Amino acid sequence: MYSLNDFENKALLDEALAEEVCQLLQSAIATKGKASIAVSGGSTPKGFFKILSNKAIDWKKVTVTLADERWVELSSDAGNTRLVHENLLQNNASSAKFFHLKQGETLCEETLADLNLAANNTLLPLDVVILGMGEDGHTASLFPCSDQIAEGLDESNKSALMMVQPKTAPNQRITFSFAALKQSKHVFLHICGDSKKQVLDKALSSKDIFEMPIRAFLHNDEIDTQVYWAN
Structure with a gap:
């Protein structure tokens, strides 16, 4: 299921989300000696990334990865790897490990098998998942x-990571599957603006997950999805 946390502005949201994630990562480190977090790309999380990067966490025990990535050059603006390195893996967080989803030139079965093995051995279950949401859900x-x-x-x-070729968006993608993401006890949906609130309202109005995949997280009784929204 879901809980809606709404904020007067984006700055307040970023501060609150960064503090919550900080506490969760610290708790995971205290419990098992390490922590893992999957984040999403785009412009929305930049402020959150910068605040989180300054938090006093034992970052060398944290592994950061992406919920998904476009299969493009790592330096490309089209991907999110560069975004994370330039905005999150800075300041205190510069000592965190980064698990690259894009490894090698071709997203083939062998590459996927290697990535799945590594993800299962080092990342899963993820301690924290920060999701975004597109206009199509x-x-x-x-x-x-x-x-x-x-x-x-x-x-x-059984596959934590899989290849996806969208028909309405560019680039081949690699993504964590719903089965892998739902293992996390702490799932957040980070969205801003009126248009995303309208998409959220539509997603909450029905349970057809194939029409809007975000519904798989919002309506699943086993998942406590915390929605963080600001205008």
Whole structure:
């Protein structure tokens, strides 16, 4: 299910989300000696990233990864790896580890197998997941238009990471599956603006997850999705 946390402005949201995530990462480190977090890209999380990067966390025990990534050059503005390095893996967070989703030139079965093995051994279950949401209701790279959406939303999917080729957006993608993301006890949906609030309202009005994949997180009784929204 979900809880809506709304804020008067983006600055207050970023501060609150950064503090909450800080506490969760510190708790994971205290409990098991390490922590992992998957974040999303785009312009929305930049302020949150910068605040979180200054938090006094034992960052060398934290592994950061992306919920999904476009299969483009790591230096490309089209991907999110550069965004995370320039905005999150700075200041105190510069000592964190980063788990690259884009490794190698070709997203083939062998590459996916290696990445899945590494993710299962070092990351999962993720301690914290920060999701975004597209205008079509996609989250991570779980696109309703893709031929891979049934596999992506299958709760019995054994693959933590999978290839997705959206039909309404550019670039081949690598994404964590819903089955992998839902393992996290702390799932957040970070959105801003009236248009995203309208998409959220539509997502809450029905339970058809194949029409809007974000519904898989909002309506699942096993997932406590914390929605953080500001105008």
